[in-house]
Amino acid sequence: MKPEDIYHLSLAAVGCALLGTVLLAFALSRWMSAISLSLTALEEFKDTYLAGGDVLSITGTKKHRAAAAINAQCLTYAGLFLVIAASVFQLIALCNANPTTP
Numbered sequence: 281m282k283p284e285d286i287y288h289l290s291l292a293a294v295g296c297a298l299l300g301t302v303l304l305a306f307a308l309s310r311w312m313s314a315i316s317l318s319l320t321a322l323e324e325f326k327d328t329y330l331a332g333g334d335v336l337s338i339t340g341t342k343k344h345r346a347a348a349a350i351n352a353q354c355l356t357y358a359g360l361f362l363v364i365a366a367s368v369f370q371l372i373a374l375c376n377a378n379p380t381t382p
Contacts, residue, residue, distance in 0.1 A: 286377050290373045292369050293365075295366075297367075300358075303356075303358050304360070310355070311349065314348030325337060
């Protein structure tokens, strides 16, 4: 491979790794947001139940968690694919690089 091809392959690897990492972070953020909502709903239910009187019940958190899990799963697979592709690109670039001797 020519040096400029190796350079472009390394740049593609860096771009894929960066985009994959951003997708993985966004997927984790979406999933943690859904879990946080469910925990907040459970905490509100517990507080109103222990206080006596009317009990506050929040519904729909299971549906919200399921939708967030599906979205996070798609983003996770896309992010993992990009990170693995970046590793392969970088490995190809390193294997084809000609070592320079001083």
